[in-house]
Amino acid sequence: MSHSYTNNHVHVVYSTANREDLIPPEFEKRLYSFVAEIGREHKIPLLAAGGMPNHSHLLFLLPPTMKLADAVNKFKANSSRFLNKEGIEFNWQKG
Numbered sequence: 001m002s003h004s005y006t007n008n009h010v011h012v013v014y015s016t017a018n019r020e021d022l023i024p025p026e027f028e029k030r031l032y033s034f035v036a037e038i039g040r041e042h043k044i045p046l047l048a049a050g051g052m053p054n055h056s057h058l059l060f061l062l063p064p065t066m067k068l069a070d071a072v073n074k075f076k077a078n079s080s081r082f083l084n085k086e087g088i089e090f091n092w093q094k095g
Contacts, residue, residue, distance in 0.1 A: 008062040009047070012072055013055055017091040021053035024088065031079060038078045044071050 016022040023031060032049040039046035039060060048059040056079075062071055076092045083090035 004064075006064040008064070010058075010060055010062045010068065010071070012058045012060075012075075014072070014076060015055045015093040016053075017093055019054045019093070022088065022090050023051065023053045023056070023083075025053060027083075027086070027088070030086075031083065034082050035075060035079055038075055042071075042074050044074070 028051070032051075035049050035056075035058065036046050038044075043063060044066070045061040046058065047061065049057065051057050058075060060071070062068060080090055080092055
């Protein structure tokens with residue numbers, strides 16, 4: 001019987017709209033805690049998350065059954081919704 005093993009480490013960097021400083025430094029810890037929760041909820045193991053006021057870095061293990069675009073979309077859409085609910089007018093860069 002054959003077995004397969006995948007270990008897809010992905011480092012993604014994505015920017016805020018127009019590279020504006022939209023992520024308040026005092027809010028980063030809450031944001032990346034929420035991003036970790038997004039990963040747990042969607043079974044995408046998040047290894048590291050951080051960034052600057054105008055961009056974010058994520059390092060995660062891409063599940064073999066998930067498209068990369070779908071994984072990134074889950075992180076971007078849910079984190080954007082979270083920031084807007086917290087009263088921060090926010091958008092990620094398109095694409």
